[in-house]
Amino acid sequence: MKSADLIPRNALAWIIAAQLLLLLPHVLRLPLWIVLLYGAAFFWRLQIYRGRSAVPNRWLKLLFIGASMAGIAASYGSVIGLEPTVALLLVAFALKLLESVARKDGYVVIFLGFFICITEFLFSQDLLIVIYSAVVVWVLTTALIALHRSAAIDDTGPMRLAAVMLLQAVPLMLVLFFLFPRIGPLWNVPIKTQAAKTGVSDMLRPGDISSLAQSSDVAFRASFAREVPPVSSLYWRGLVMSRIDEGAWRTVSYFETPPAERRAPPVEKTGESLDYSVIIEPTQQQWLYGLRYAEARQGGILQLPDYRLLNPVVLEQEFRYRVRSWPEAALGRDISPWRRRLETQLPEGSNPRTRALAESLYRDTGNDAEYVQRVLALFRQQPFRYTLQPPLLDNNSMDQFLLETRAGFCEHYAYAFAVLMRAVGVPARVVSGYQGGEINPVNGTVIVHQFDAHAWNEVWLEDRGWVRVDPTAAVSPARIEFGLENAMREEGSFLSSSLLSPLRYRGISWINALRLRYDAVTYQWQSWVVGFDGQQQIDVLRGVFGEINARLFVGVMLASFGSMLGLVAASLFLRNRQGRHRDPALRHIRLLQTRLRRIGFDLRPGESPGAMGRRAAERFPGASDDLRAIARLADAALYRPLGSEQRGKMQRSLRRQVRRLRLHPGR
Amino acid sequence: MNSHKQAIDAAVAAVSTVLLGKSQPIRLALCCLLARGHLLIEDLPGMGKTTLAHALARVLGLSYNRVQFTSDLLPADILGVAVYQREDNSFLFHPGPVFTQVLLADEINRTTPRTQSALLEAMAEGQVSIEGETRPLPTPFFVIATQNPSEQSGTYALPESQLDRFLMRIELGYPDPGAERDLMRRGDLGGQAASLEQVMSVEQLGAIRDQVEAVHTSEALLDYLQRLVARTRAGGDVSVGLSPRGVLALLRAAKTWALMDDRDHVLPEDLQAVLGPVAGHRLVPGERFAGDGMALVAMLQQDVPVLAS
Numbered sequence: 018m019k020s021a022d023l024i025p026r027n028a029l030a031w032i033i034a035a036q037l038l039l040l041l042p043h044v045l046r047l048p049l050w051i052v053l054l055y056g057a058a059f060f061w062r063l064q065i066y067r068g069r070s071a072v073p074n075r076w077l078k079l080l081f082i083g084a085s086m087a088g089i090a091a092s093y094g095s096v097i098g099l100e101p102t103v104a105l106l107l108v109a110f111a112l113k114l115l116e117s118v119a120r121k122d123g124y125v126v127i128f129l130g131f132f133i134c135i136t137e138f139l140f141s142q143d144l145l146i147v148i149y150s151a152v153v154v155w156v157l158t159t160a161l162i163a164l165h166r167s168a169a170i171d172d173t174g175p176m177r178l179a180a181v182m183l184l185q186a187v188p189l190m191l192v193l194f195f196l197f198p199r200i201g202p203l204w205n206v207p208i209k210t211q212a213a214k215t216g217v218s219d220m221l222r223p224g225d226i227s228s229l230a231q232s233s234d235v236a237f238r239a240s241f242a243r244e245v246p247p248v249s250s251l252y253w254r255g256l257v258m259s260r261i262d263e264g265a266w267r268t269v270s271y272f273e274t275p276p277a278e279r280r281a282p283p284v285e286k287t288g289e290s291l292d293y294s295v296i297i298e299p300t301q302q303q304w305l306y307g308l309r310y311a312e313a314r315q316g317g318i319l320q321l322p323d324y325r326l327l328n329p330v331v332l333e334q335e336f337r338y339r340v341r342s343w344p345e346a347a348l349g350r351d352i353s354p355w356r357r358r359l360e361t362q363l364p365e366g367s368n369p370r371t372r373a374l375a376e377s378l379y380r381d382t383g384n385d386a387e388y389v390q391r392v393l394a395l396f397r398q399q400p401f402r403y404t405l406q407p408p409l410l411d412n413n414s415m416d417q418f419l420l421e422t423r424a425g426f427c428e429h430y431a432y433a434f435a436v437l438m439r440a441v442g443v444p445a446r447v448v449s450g451y452q453g454g455e456i457n458p459v460n461g462t463v464i465v466h467q468f469d470a471h472a473w474n475e476v477w478l479e480d481r482g483w484v485r486v487d488p489t490a491a492v493s494p495a496r497i498e499f500g501l502e503n504a505m506r507e508e509g510s511f512l513s514s515s516l517l518s519p520l521r522y523r524g525i526s527w528i529n530a531l532r533l534r535y536d537a538v539t540y541q542w543q544s545w546v547v548g549f550d551g552q553q554q555i556d557v558l559r560g561v562f563g564e565i566n567a568r569l570f571v572g573v574m575l576a577s578f579g580s581m582l583g584l585v586a587a588s589l590f591l592r593n594r595q596g597r598h599r600d601p602a603l604r605h606i607r608l609l610q611t612r613l614r615r616i617g618f619d620l621r622p623g624e625s626p627g628a629m630g631r632r633a634a635e636r637f638p639g640a641s642d643d644l645r646a647i648a649r650l651a652d653a654a655l656y657r658p659l660g661s662e663q664r665g666k667m668q669r670s671l672r673r674q675v676r677r678l679r680l681h682p683g684r
Numbered sequence: 685m686n687s688h689k690q691a692i693d694a695a696v697a698a699v700s701t702v703l704l705g706k707s708q709p710i711r712l713a714l715c716c717l718l719a720r721g722h723l724l725i726e727d728l729p730g731m732g733k734t735t736l737a738h739a740l741a742r743v744l745g746l747s748y749n750r751v752q753f754t755s756d757l758l759p760a761d762i763l764g765v766a767v768y769q770r771e772d773n774s775f776l777f778h779p780g781p782v783f784t785q786v787l788l789a790d791e792i793n794r795t796t797p798r799t800q801s802a803l804l805e806a807m808a809e810g811q812v813s814i815e816g817e818t819r820p821l822p823t824p825f826f827v828i829a830t831q832n833p834s835e836q837s838g839t840y841a842l843p844e845s846q847l848d849r850f851l852m853r854i855e856l857g858y859p860d861p862g863a864e865r866d867l868m869r870r871g872d873l874g875g876q877a878a879s880l881e882q883v884m885s886v887e888q889l890g891a892i893r894d895q896v897e898a899v900h901t902s903e904a905l906l907d908y909l910q911r912l913v914a915r916t917r918a919g920g921d922v923s924v925g926l927s928p929r930g931v932l933a934l935l936r937a938a939k940t941w942a943l944m945d946d947r948d949h950v951l952p953e954d955l956q957a958v959l960g961p962v963a964g965h966r967l968v969p970g971e972r973f974a975g976d977g978m979a980l981v982a983m984l985q986q987d988v989p990v991l992a993s
Contacts, residue, residue, distance in 0.1 A: 600904065603991055622989040625952035657949045658900035 024123045031160035032126055033059055038153045039133050048092040058111040073115055081112055103136045123164045130157045144542045155179055189581055196574045199551035217255050217449050217470055221266040227405050227426035232467035235298055238540050240462040242292035248453045249497050253306040255450035257323035259359050266447045278355055281322045284310050288345030296337045296543045303328050306450055310346040314339040324348055337548035348483040360444035370416040375440035385443045385478050392437050396491040403493035430488035431472040444477035453500050459537035468501050601668045602654035605675045616680055626651035640680055647674045688892050689946040694883040699739040702877045703732045705863025709854050712961050718892055719940040721851020722807050722827040731856040737788040737828045738877040745882035746785035753795040759802035763812050782806050785822050789829040793839045804849050851933050852961035899939035900949040908952055908990050915988050924968035934962045952990045
């Protein structure tokens with residue numbers, strides 16, 4: 018193989034750099050051996066370059082392929098699924114380097130690199146990842162350019178050229194992004210990752226939420242059309258749990274609901290309404306969060322009979338939805354016999370002492386509403402403690418919690434409260450979701466973190482319907498008023514296990530400012546890029562053009578494509594134009610030079626037009642006389658002292674001569 | 685004008701009869717003379733430097749003197765000295781060898797800087813000041829200085845600022861084989877220089893010299909000259925570029941060269957022809973062409989575009 022066909026040294030360096038950069042964001046998801054494999058592949062490839070090792074032969078390659086398939090199957094338990102597939106791709110990427118010696122193999126590696134760059138977005142669409150990927154694309158493009166020139170290893174030419182090329186592509190990218198029709202995917206691959214997602218689950222056991230409270234991940238961001246309501250009133254309903262199964266609260270499924278009960282009873286929309294939109298992080302679940310009473314302002318979102326919102330498909334990526342809520346509306350003023358029975362059920366024989374307590378308390382009060390107050394007063398007066406580290410309960414016994422340990426997190430109180438209600442036949446249920454949030458002063462969005470996860474109750478009262486009761490507020494008013502961090506100040510347990518979270522350091526004002534600023538950018542990113550869907554696209558166009566139709570849409574798209582191309586053409590034309598000379602003689606000579614070059618005549622910059630003409634005359638004997646005449650005319654037009662009239666004549670005859678000239682390649 | 689070309693060609697041909705196969709250096713030397721410059725010849729002994737100077741003086745009908753520069757030569761030895769006359773109680777000036785039309789200053793680098801600068805001043809001023817009296821030198825006044833590049837011990841190399849006083853620096857070089865064979869056949873021709881016929885009158889010489897300034901330089905040519913100059917000043921390959929005086933010298937030499945070819949306008953070829961002799965000793969090459977001014981000039985000739993890009 019000729020050395021001209023080999024991957025040049027600088028291109029090899031760029032390819033290896035790109036491979037390293039591509040591997041980096043995947044490292045935490047990959048088994049260690051793949052990372053080691055990369056190291057070994059780089060080392061081997063460098064040894065091949067230095068001539069110390071040979072390229073692996075066919076049998077060795079087959080062995081590698083088999084071994085890595087087996088390795089992936091062993092590490093992931095399967096070779097099917099998102100993560101093993103990406104891992105397989107990465108392994109192939111590393112192995113491909115080993116056999117890439119020729120320039121054409123270099124192309125394969127680089128194009129594979131572009132593909133691998135995209136796979137990162139299957140895991141995260143964070144702004145930082147996008148910036149990182151832009152850098153990776155830059156390095157890959159640099160490698161592609163370096164593959165074409167054998168420059169010194171520290172030559173920065175390819176880098177600069179790649180940067181210029183990518184920047185030139187940006188306008189086209191923007192047009193494609195904002196204007197290309199958003200066609201739904203033709204097929205959908207379930208890309209559920211194996212990584213467990215934190216978030217509220219549809220089962221609630223004591224201890225579930227307190228473990229969630231250790232996470233500072235963002236659950237969702239909400240942006241209100243008008244003023245943000247007080248944080249203490251932000252109860253984001255996610256799940257409504259009406260059944261107790263084996264000590265855990267859970268939701269009632271669609272099939273457990275009799276057909277007549279499957280529609281939400283109508284609600285009289287009274288009072289002020291709130292408009293807001295929510296961008297929710299991927300939960301791998303279906304339910305959506307909203308303030309009561311919430312109705313989706315867009316199609317495709319279901320409302321369940323317990324007035325919560327549900328997305329028909331699992332949320333595998335960030336999802337934006339628009340909601341309108343009527344916080345003062347009464348929910349379910351009439352209760353059906355089925356629902357009353359459902360919402361008062363308790364497992365047979367469970368928690369006898371709690372039942373006894375409930376009955377004694379109920380006897381002292383006149384009605385349900387008063388009984389609710391009585392129970393809350395019990396929480397307030399007895400030495401109940403609000404803690405992230407509650408003692409464990411045997412078999413989720415509420416008897417033990419209410420009468421012995423008296424220390425728990427919100428789910429303990431919600432659980433106990435619902436049991437106390439149901440014990441005396443008052444319909445009550447547990448609602449889980451998030452409470453509160455952090456208002457970002459930068460852009461006014463409400464950031465709701467996982468540690469804002471909360472559980473509270475809804476009690477059905479005559480004439481008032483389902484009323485929200487939060488027993489936690491009775492135990493620890495600070496939790497509702499000032500958030501979890503304040504409530505846990507004494508205990509010091511807030512985010513005690515997430516050392517790296519910037520939230521932990523929000524006492525340091527610049528870190529906090531930076532965090533909030535970044536969150537605002539993330540919000541914009543999510544609402545304008547990640548969440549930019551067909552609806553939003555149409556909204557944008559509508560905002561600019563008013564009512565739109567298909568013809569206008571296509572017109573706008575074609576027009577912007579056209580103007581992009583026009584811009585490029587214009588800039589090329591202008592650049593050419595600048596190269597044109599005011600001196601017509603020079604222009605004619607340039608034309609002659611272009612023609613000569615096309616038929617293989619080498620031009621020399623340090624050659625006068627006359628000398629060039631004479632040299633060409635010798636090279637092309639057929640046109641010898643014409644070329645000599647042109648040489649004379651060119652010298653005269655450029656260098657002789659001439660009046661403007663004479664000069665014009667010279668220039669015209671030069672032009673005529675150049676046009677008339679017939680050149681034939683060869684001698 | 686046509687007669688000028690004939691006269692010049694005749695002069696070159698006449699000199700060529702005693703200095704075989706060297707018509708290009710002869711033309712350059714003539715060009716230098718016509719452009720009112722002085723010539724520095726840098727070459728080994730025995731290449732025909734003296735013959736060139738003497739023959740040139742003969743064919744142009746000019747007086748000729750030769751001074752061999754040595755380390756003990758004093759300025760007065762060149763310029764002349766005023767000697768006291770007892771008879772009329774006055775000083776009588778005895779002019780030195782500098783009072784001639786063609787002066788061959790042989791091995792100029794062997795004398796002390798003091799004597800060198802006395803000569804160089806005379807070259808620059810066209811006159812000599814001795815004991816408060818200014819005495820004009822004859823016209824034309826043309827100095828051909830020679831330098832031996834191989835012997836360095838005991839010499840005083842001319843500094844760059846002094847090299848600038850010479851319009852051109854040329855090398856004669858070995859004759860080509862044919863010319864050398866001719867030389868072998870005909871023996872030493874140096875002696876025959878004294879017997880050459882004059883082919884050009886001093887008036888004609890003056891007339892040609894007066895026409896040099898009138899030669900036309902078009903905008904396109906000046907653009908090219910500026911590109912050349914800018915390239916020498918751009919750094920990199922050149923550590924000291926061309927000075928404005930060097931630019932004017934280049935232009936004057938190119939105009940003379942064009943005139944010698946009977947043209948009333950300068951072509952890029954004229955600039956290129958005189959670029960080496962005029963700029964070679966004024967430029968200080970950078971690292972890439974260390975010590976090789978001619979390679980640098982060749983690069984300039986090849987790479988600097990003649991036409992505006």
